[in-house]
Amino acid sequence: MDDRRLLSSSSPRARSQGVLAALGLLVASSFLCLRARSKTIPQGGVALGAISSDDAKSGVTVVAGAAAGSLVLLRNAAKQTTPRFVVVARSSSDVEEAVRYARRERLRVTVLATGHDYDGRSCGADTLNINTHQMRWARFVGPDLMSVGPGTPWMDVIEAALEAGMAPVAGYDASVGVSGFTLGGGHGPLSRQHGLGADHLVAATVVGADGIARAADDRLLRALRGGGGGTFGIVTELVIRVVPAPKQVTQLGFKNAPVDEAFMDRFFHNATWWKLLPPAWAGWKNLWCKDGVPRATGVYLYTGDDPNPLDLESMRDLYPALKDYARVDAFPSLLHFAKHLGSSPLGSHARQSIANVFVETIHPNLTDLVLKAACDATEDLTIFYNDVLGGDVIKNPPYPSAVATGFRDALFEVGANVFWTNPRDDAANVQASYEANKPLVDIAPASYLNEWTSHPRHLRVDDWFSRFYGGKENYDALLRVKTEIDPCNMFWVRHGVGSDQPSFFDRC
Numbered sequence: 485m486d487d488r489r490l491l492s493s494s495s496p497r498a499r500s501q502g503v504l505a506a507l508g509l510l511v512a513s514s515f516l517c518l519r520a521r522s523k524t525i526p527q528g529g530v531a532l533g534a535i536s537s538d539d540a541k542s543g544v545t546v547v548a549g550a551a552a553g554s555l556v557l558l559r560n561a562a563k564q565t566t567p568r569f570v571v572v573a574r575s576s577s578d579v580e581e582a583v584r585y586a587r588r589e590r591l592r593v594t595v596l597a598t599g600h601d602y603d604g605r606s607c608g609a610d611t612l613n614i615n616t617h618q619m620r621w622a623r624f625v626g627p628d629l630m631s632v633g634p635g636t637p638w639m640d641v642i643e644a645a646l647e648a649g650m651a652p653v654a655g656y657d658a659s660v661g662v663s664g665f666t667l668g669g670g671h672g673p674l675s676r677q678h679g680l681g682a683d684h685l686v687a688a689t690v691v692g693a694d695g696i697a698r699a700a701d702d703r704l705l706r707a708l709r710g711g712g713g714g715t716f717g718i719v720t721e722l723v724i725r726v727v728p729a730p731k732q733v734t735q736l737g738f739k740n741a742p743v744d745e746a747f748m749d750r751f752f753h754n755a756t757w758w759k760l761l762p763p764a765w766a767g768w769k770n771l772w773c774k775d776g777v778p779r780a781t782g783v784y785l786y787t788g789d790d791p792n793p794l795d796l797e798s799m800r801d802l803y804p805a806l807k808d809y810a811r812v813d814a815f816p817s818l819l820h821f822a823k824h825l826g827s828s829p830l831g832s833h834a835r836q837s838i839a840n841v842f843v844e845t846i847h848p849n850l851t852d853l854v855l856k857a858a859c860d861a862t863e864d865l866t867i868f869y870n871d872v873l874g875g876d877v878i879k880n881p882p883y884p885s886a887v888a889t890g891f892r893d894a895l896f897e898v899g900a901n902v903f904w905t906n907p908r909d910d911a912a913n914v915q916a917s918y919e920a921n922k923p924l925v926d927i928a929p930a931s932y933l934n935e936w937t938s939h940p941r942h943l944r945v946d947d948w949f950s951r952f953y954g955g956k957e958n959y960d961a962l963l964r965v966k967t968e969i970d971p972c973n974m975f976w977v978r979h980g981v982g983s984d985q986p987s988f989f990d991r992c
C-alpha cells in the first residue's frame with residue numbers, strides 16, 4: 485500500500501519500464517550467479533553437501549558469496565542484507581534439501597518470494613536464503629480452487645483465474661506475492677466483500693525443520709492463515725479459493741485534491757456511513773502536505789454487480805470538495821484494473837519506512853493527528869489510509885484463522901510512509917517516519933505486520949505480541965504450532981512468532 489501517490493502520478497509506460505528494468509536486473513544477476521557458482525561455493529566444511537555434489541541432476545542452483553547478495557533484491561533497499569547462500573529452488577524437494585543442509589550446518593533459513601516485505605524479512609544476514617521465484621504457477625485444481633506456487637505474484641493468479649471467470653482475493657498492487665500476503669492476512673479490493681486473503685487459504689504443503697514436505701494439518705493451516713510469513717516452515721504450494729470475478733470494476737479516483745480539516749473529518753468521522761456502505765466498495769487514500777496545504781489522492785472502488793452503482797453519486801455528494809479533482813473510470817475486469825494501477829518503479833528497490841495502526845472506532849483526535857503528522861513532516865512523507873474491512877463485513881470467516889481481531893474489526897488502516905533514495909538520508913527519514921507514526925501507535929493497539937518497517941532505536945514496539953497477533957491466547961496457540969514444526973527455531977524473522985527466542989539447533 486505504499487506507492488499510491490506515486491502510482492497515480494506516474495505514467496503506465498514509465499511504470500512498466502521500471503518493472504521491466506527490475507526484472508532484467510534479476511535475470512541478469514541470475515546468469516551471473518550461475519556462472520560464478522563453481523568459484524563462489526566455498527570448499528570443504530561449508531560446501532552444500534548433497535545439494536552441491538549433485539546440483540546438475542537435482543536442478544538446484546546454489547549461489548554463495550557476493551553473487552548471493554546480488555540475487556536477493558529486496559524492495560526496500562534500506563533493509564538489504566546479504567545471506568550466506570541463496571538456493572534457487574525449483575521444486576519442493578529442492579526446498580527439502582536446502583532445509584536439511586541448513587539444519588546440519590546450523591544456519592537460519594529465510595525465504596524470498598518477491599522481496600516485497602517492508603522489513604526485509606524475506607532475507608537475513610548470514611542465513612541460507614531459499615529463493616522461490618522459479619516456483620511460479622497458478623492453475624485450477626477444482627471449479628473454485630487454484631494451486632499456486634510460492635513464488636507467484638498476484639498478477640499471474642488474477643490472469644489465470646479470469647480465464648474461468650473467477651478472481652482471487654488479492655492485494656491492490658498485483659506485483660505483491662501470494663505467499664507473504666496470504667500468510668500475513670492480506671487485504672485488497674475484494675476484501676470488504678469476501679474477506680482477507682488468509683481466509684481463502686484452503687490447503688498448503690510445508691517443509692518443516694526436519695526437511696520433509698507435508699500437507700499442513702488443521703492447526704498449521706490456521707497458523708498459516710495470518711500468523712506471519714517466514715515462521716512456520718517453507719510453504720511449497722498454496723491451494724486458494726477464488727471467487728466469481730467482478731463483472732466490472734468502477735473507480736472513483738481523485739488526485740492532488742487540496743483538503744482541509746472539515747474534509748478530513750468526513751473521511752474519518754463518517755464511520756457509520758462507511759460501515760453501512762455496500763461491501764462491494766473498497767479503497768485507499770494518501771494524504772501529504774505541499775507548501776503547507778494538505779492534499780489527498782485516492783480511489784473508491786466498486787466491484788459489485790450493479791452496472792451503475794447508485795452509491796457513486798452519493799459518494800460524490802459526500803465529498804463535494806473532490807468534484808474538480810475526481811473522475812470515474814470503469815474497467816472490464818480486475819485484471820484491467822490491476823494493469824492500470826501497475827507497480828511504481830520508485831517503490832521498487834527505493835528506501836522506505838512504513839508503519840500503521842488499525843482503527844476500529846473513530847478517535848476524536850484522528851483528523852488533527854493525521855493533518856499534523858503530514859504537515860510537520862518532510863514532503864517525502866505520506867499518510868495513507870486503507871478502507872480495510874468496515875465493521876461487520878466479515879463476521880464469520882470460512883475457516884479458523886490466526887488473523888488478529890484488531891485487523892478483522894478495523895474500519896481503516898492508517899499510517900505514515902516515507903520514501904527516499906540516498907542512504908545518507910536514512911537517519912532523517914527514519915526520524916520523520918517515527919515522529920509521524922508514534923502518535924498513531926499511541927492511540928491504537930493493533931497494527932498490520934505486513935506493512936511495517938522496524939528500526940532498532942525508533943518505534944520499538946514492546947507490545948508486538950499483542951499489536952501484531954492480537955493477544956496472548958492467539959500468540960500462545962501460534963507458538964505451540966511453531967515449536968512443533970520448527971523445534972530449532974531456524975525459520976526466524978523479526979517480530980515473527982518465537983522471534984524473542986534464539987535458535988536451538990541442539991533440539992533438532
Ligand SMILES: Cc1cc2nc3c(=O)[nH]c(=O)nc-3n(C[C@H](O)[C@H](O)[C@H](O)COP(=O)(O)OP(=O)(O)OC[C@H]3O[C@@H](n4cnc5c(N)ncnc54)[C@H](O)[C@@H]3O)c2cc1C
Pocket residue numbers: 485486487559594595596597598599600601602605606607616634654655656657659660661662663664665667668669670671672712713714715716717718719720831934935977
Ligand atoms: C508495493 C506494495 C504494495 C502492497 N500492497 C498490499 C495490499 O494491497 N494489501 C496487503 O495486504 N498488503 C500489501 N502489501 C504488503 C504485502 O502484503 C507484504 O509485503 C507481503 O509480505 C509480501 O509478500 P511477498 O511474498 O510478495 O514478499 P516477500 O518479501 O518475498 O515475503 C514476505 C514474507 O513472507 C515470507 N515468505 C515468502 N515466501 C514464503 C514461503 N514460501 N513460505 C513461508 N514464508 C514465506 C518471507 O519470509 C517474508 O517474511 C504491499 C507491499 C508492497 C511493497
